Amino acid sequence: MSTDDAVTTSEDVEDTEQSLGPAQLKALAHPLRIQILDLLSAHSALTASGIAELVGESSGSTSYHLRQLARHGFIQEVADRGTGRERWWERRPGGFRLGLPEDPEDVAAIATSLTVALEFEKARARKIQSLLENSQTLDREWLDVTRLTTTALWLTAEQMAEVGAAWEQFSDALDRFSHQEQTPGARPVQVHFNLFPLVDGTENPS
Template sequence: MNDNERPVPPKGLGDAIRSSVADSVAEARAGVAQGAEGLAETLGGLGGEIRAAVEEATREVVGPSALRGLAHPLRVKILDLLGTHGPLTASGLGELLGESSGSTSYHLRQLAKHGFVREVEGKGTARERWWERMPGGFTIDALENRDDPATRMATDMVNAEFERARQEKVWAYLRSADQTAEGWEHTGVLATQNLRITAEQLTKIVAAWEDFSREHLEPLHDQRDVPGARPVQVHFNAFPVIDPAEGTR
């Protein structure tokens, strides 16, 4: 899962460019230490391809404490809604989730405590604050801390809730096929291809997808003010199918 969360081991820079951007990665990490402005200034001076690679290399991996802070069904739903719809208030989230504003407000504060959301500057009042997801993405490393039962349970729960949210959107799309807004009737597709390939071939497919995403999808973020634009999700799942016998070993 790309864009905002990926339950796979994080990847660094490719071998072909690692040596050429090692210094840039170090500078970018220094920029992270200085805050968002420092990172933005550092990345601004890099070429497009190298900048994307550095951003990937410095993508934050969610640590055990933050992961356990996220491990609540309602918090995952709130994070998912903020990613899909953009900034919302606690009241607005409550209406979408069928929860009280007091409940969503509490969970928003917990998400903010662990660095997943933040208040929107210059918008709202002391009584009605607006919240947004933190910019950039994060990685949930499914193999990290697998020996720690609490972290393993938190990882499984968060991944399951994000996947449930995706599936709910797919079913909503299928159920509303006859209610799609004009101009959007034939724009979506759900496709599956069953292959028998090697681990190296799968790695190349995922790398090609990431290249495509950087080139074609990332420039389309933050188009809330573009006339005719609406929330859209793009899914790309590529993973080895687990044989039932493997799961019983």
């Protein structure tokens, strides 16, 4: 999920993005649906029963939420795979963009946007926590190339924009690693990049 507004976060699968409309945003504002969407990003394709095992829910529940995600254009059925009883699902190509509503009086829309953004951030935090708690299950070669880095800086808004542009250029370069689900030796990985002003800080006078 990506936003150009006061709160920004990104969930990109390919190099194209769409802006979420009110109906899509409302459909996504459910913790389990965000968890399902996040799993499909990491695992490429899953069935309702496979997702149910991962999230501890019934396959009936995951099937319902998968249909809602598909209805609003977030996911799609995998062509030529599965049966009528066992359908495979994947994320649709492209990322999506979420911005805070322009109307500061639209309390409901603001709350929905924040709910979606916070759930995605919780999903990211769970991945890092899982890595730290289960690092002993990974081979040394994977741990040696793992990086968890925080860089603290003082920047102007213009400099932040420059850093963001540099990240976008780097992110575009990662396209050469797309579609490696069947590549020998490959496993799901994620690259996280957060760039934001500290809200408890103060801006230096000009």
